[in-house]
Amino acid sequence: MRSRGFLFGLGGGIVGTVLVLVVLFALGLADISTTPEETPATPTPTHYTPAPPPQGLTPEQIYDRAAPGVVMIISSFSASSFGYPFGGGERQGLGSGFVVDQDGYIVTNAHVVEEDGTRAKRIDVVFKGADSETTRVEAELVGVDLRFDVALVKVDPRKVSLTALPLGDSDTVRVGEPVVAIGNPLGYNFSLSAGVVSAIDRPLQSPAGPDVVIPNGIQTDAAINPGNSGGPLVDL
DSSP states (O other): OOOOOOOOOOOOOHHHHHHHHHHHHHHHHHHTTOOSSSOOOOOOOOOOOOOOOOOOOHHHHHHHHHHEEEEEEEEEEEEGGTTTOOOEEEEEEEEEEOOOOOTTTEEHHHHHEETEEEEEEEEEEEEEOGGGEEEEEEEEEEEEEETEEEEEEEOOOOSSOOOOOOOOGGGOOOOOEEEEEOOGGGGGGTTEEEEEEEEEEEEEETOOOTOOEEEEEEEOOSSOOOOOHHHHHHHO
């Protein structure tokens, strides 16, 4: 399976420039109003104090909280759909996803459950339990949007304990912000990789076609490999 990472943010600097211009203009007015007998007051220098770095959880704490909400998705496709000469059997694809509510809805990438115009004939979701135990549940495909490479699957909430992960606000993402990715790279299930937001507003190629671009992608230097597709990128 192909792999993509998604991300977003905005830098500062304009506000600081405006404040400097306002200060200089006020000093100019003070100089104009001074009479020859008066001694202009020496302006008090201002010092820029950078904002303290954001405080948050450690990667270990994030993993303990979020990993139960991350899943492995195993998609089974009919081999005949891909032109295999013998027409029988099946092939499997591997990806990741994450639970978004207690009703059993799970978000993943579209290319995890659909490839070359063929949708998976069966989707299994593997949940991480305590002591590295896992639970495998069959899921139904709710919907696919190839344009944005997003898909929604659903499991029966009565069959497994669910941990929903809260969605973040893409407008608050900043370049340099620490993040971690949790998923199943190369089949190494429930792995964590750490990095930062490297850039925002990156265009991404959509699986819907060569002329379809996904806007506002988030770039990260956290390791992303086949099998991570559909998994979450989590901030601190």
